[in-house]
Amino acid sequence: MDVLAMPFGKIYDLLVQKVVRKCGDGADVDRATLWLTGYAKEALDEAKASPVSYGDFFRQAPEPNPLRLEIVGKVCGVSVADIEDGLWRDVRTLDLIVDRLAKGRRLDAILPH
Template sequence: MTNERVYQMPFSKVYPLLVQKAERKGRSKSEVDEVIYWLTGYDYSGLQEQIVKNVDYETFFNEAPQINPNAPKITGVICGYQVEEIQDTLMQKIRWLDKLVDELAKGKPMEKILRS
């Protein structure tokens, strides 16, 4: 799948998949939301607004209030790529979110996931 196709995916379609991935491993929707809030700066109403507006992934990240300054501390492999080596900043943000949800699903404690 090309980057452009990924960027154009509606976040409202991706979000339930992120939640399902976490819930299958015993984590909760609220924990997925917490990870999203931490990474993007959205709050509950901001996240819901993006979902209702059916924005694409690119718009979701472009309209994010603030990418967490600790986000570059997210390292490791996701989908076969070292997230810290991804040159395309939008794709890196998308992979950061994937990596955080993956860590959540693997049972990592929230304080480690949120790099605190």
């Protein structure tokens, strides 16, 4: 199944579990997602409980943070900066942030200011 078609809440739970299992705080995934997409906390919570797809969650982001484009690194051997499709770049940027959180990095050290 295409990850973009999967329910946002299901994928999101997996991202939080990865961070918590490895050593982090699951709330950092919320903070990173809010920073990345511009959603309000209430809207994020609603999306987690709704049937919205992972792809639609990113497509409908109210105010994607322009600084998200400054986040660089590789996910599955692919440089995030080299991903031309904006939707996939945003999806992989969140993956990259989660990977770094799971390695014990602090969120304020990951996100550009």
